[in-house]
Structures are given as C-alpha cells and as structure tokens.
Amino acid sequence: GAVVSQHPSWVICKSGTSVKIECRSLDFQATTMFWYRQFPKQSLMLMATSNEGSKATYEQGVEKDKFLINHASLTLSTLTVTSAHPEDSSFYICSAEEFFGPGTRLTVL
Amino acid sequence: AQKITQTQPGMFVQEKEAVTLDCTYDTSDQSYGLFWYKQPSSGEMIFLIYQGSYDEQNATEGRYSLNFQKARKSANLVISASQLGDSAMYFCAMRSGTGGTSYGKLTFGQGTILTVHP
Numbered sequence: 001g002a003v004v005s006q007h008p009s010w011v012i013c014k015s016g017t018s019v020k021i022e023c024r025s026l027d028f029q030a031t032t033m034f035w036y037r038q039f040p041k042q043s044l045m046l047m048a049t050s051n052e053g054s055k056a057t058y059e060q061g062v063e064k065d066k067f068l069i070n071h072a073s074l075t076l077s078t079l080t081v082t083s084a085h086p087e088d089s090s091f092y093i094c095s096a097e098e099f100f101g102p103g104t105r106l107t108v109l
Numbered sequence: 110a111q112k113i114t115q116t117q118p119g120m121f122v123q124e125k126e127a128v129t130l131d132c133t134y135d136t137s138d139q140s141y142g143l144f145w146y147k148q149p150s151s152g153e154m155i156f157l158i159y160q161g162s163y164d165e166q167n168a169t170e171g172r173y174s175l176n177f178q179k180a181r182k183s184a185n186l187v188i189s190a191s192q193l194g195d196s197a198m199y200f201c202a203m204r205s206g207t208g209g210t211s212y213g214k215l216t217f218g219q220g221t222i223l224t225v226h227p
Binding site: 032034043044045046091093095097099100102103105 | 144146151152153154156159200204213214215216217218219220
C-alpha cells in the first residue's frame with residue numbers, strides 16, 4: 001500500500017522552543033493531509049486538515065498560532081509546534097488518504 | 110456530527126481462536142466509509158480493512174473480516190485464528206463521504222486493547 005513517512009520519530013526539546021514535524025507521502029500525491037494528536041491510551045483527535053496551496057482548517061479548540069501547518073507541496077505537510085510547553089508533549093501523527101505516518105513522540109521538558 | 114463507539118475497552122482471546130471487536134457508528138450521511146486500524150505499542154497506525162456504505166458484500170482481508178450491518182449501524186471486526194502478534198490497540202474509524210474540506214478526515218472510536226494469550 002501507499003507509504004507515508006514522518007520525521008522525526010521522536011524529539012525532546014526545552015520549554016519555549018519550536019519544533020517542526022514533517023509528513024511526506026512517498027509514492028502518491030496528497031492535496032490533503034491530516035494531523036492528529038494522541039495521548040497515552042486514548043484515541044486519536046484530529047487537530048487540523050492541511051490543504052496544499054491554501055490555509056489549513058483547524059478543529060475547534062486547536063490554536064492555529066500554536067500549531068502552524070504548511071502544506072508546501074503535493075507530498076509534504078509540516079506541523080510546527082511553536083513555543084512548546086510540557087502540556088504539548090504528546091504523540092503527533094499525520095495521515096494522507098487512509099494511510100498514516102509512523103508518528104512523532106514529542107517530549108517538552 | 111459523526112460518532113464512533115467501541116464499547117470494549119479490553120478483550121482477551123486464546124491463540125488460534127477467533128475474536129470479534131465491536132464498533133457502532135452514527136451519521137446522517139448516506140455515503141461514508143468505515144475503517145479498522147491496528148496500533149501496536151510502537152504507535153504506528155496500520156490500516157487493516159475498509160467497508161464502503163454502499164458495498165453489499167462484507168469486506169475481507171486475509172484473517173480480517175468486517176461484519177457490516179447497515180441497519181444496525183455496526184461494523185464489527187472479526188479476526189480469525191488469532192496470533193500473538195495481534196495483541197495491540199484496535200481502532201474503528203469513519204470517514205464522511207461528502208465533499209468539501211471535511212472529506213477524508215477520520216473520526217475514531219475509543220479503541221479496544223486486544224490481548225492474545227498463548
């Protein structure tokens with residue numbers, strides 16, 4: 001099946017720094033990608049829909065200035081967690097069509 | 110609004126036995142898609158099986174089959190001949206079939222942790 005990659009797989013950063021996570025569709029073009037967040041032993045919660053060439057659509061309660069999304073090409077979407085704080089520590093996972101990336105585990109100290 | 114409900118927080122099954130994971134859904138859309146994913150401890154989401162709302166046949170993929178009962182709004186996953194490697198969290202999800210910017214996003218159930226005993 002189609003492959004979606006995500007980088008980095010894990011990151012540890014200090015509070016106040018920004019972290020960028022990349023999501024790539026490797027063998028297909030994706031005009032739309034999705035970003036989810038998952039806390040331990042919980043379900044996936046959709047954060048935003050990333051649209052190539054236009055602004056992302058954020059779900060209710062998700063701060064768009066906090067979680068910046070850029071969909072620069074048909075194969076790449078990026079999520080930047082700005083001024084990260086410990087409460088942003090979570091598992092972030094992207095998807096394109098029905099396929100998911102391997103996820104990024106973010107730990108903010 | 111769409112909603113997916115998985116009422117089994119945890120399930121246990123003996124190796125080589127079959128197990129059914131329950132999933133019910135609620136939607137006002139006429140066209141929609143139902144998915145099952147497996148999430149092992151590594152965190153990756155592995156796509157298992159898909160059922161379209163207009164598909165008349167139940168979907169099957171190897172040891173996985175989806176028991177789709179449209180009138181009951183249920184889409185249970187059946188795993189036959191369970192293996193130790195099947196131990197994982199399993200999620201049921203639904204995708205709206207309508208167009209627009211909401212198309213493609215998935216709504217997930219709470220998940221079921223499956224443990225396969227030797």
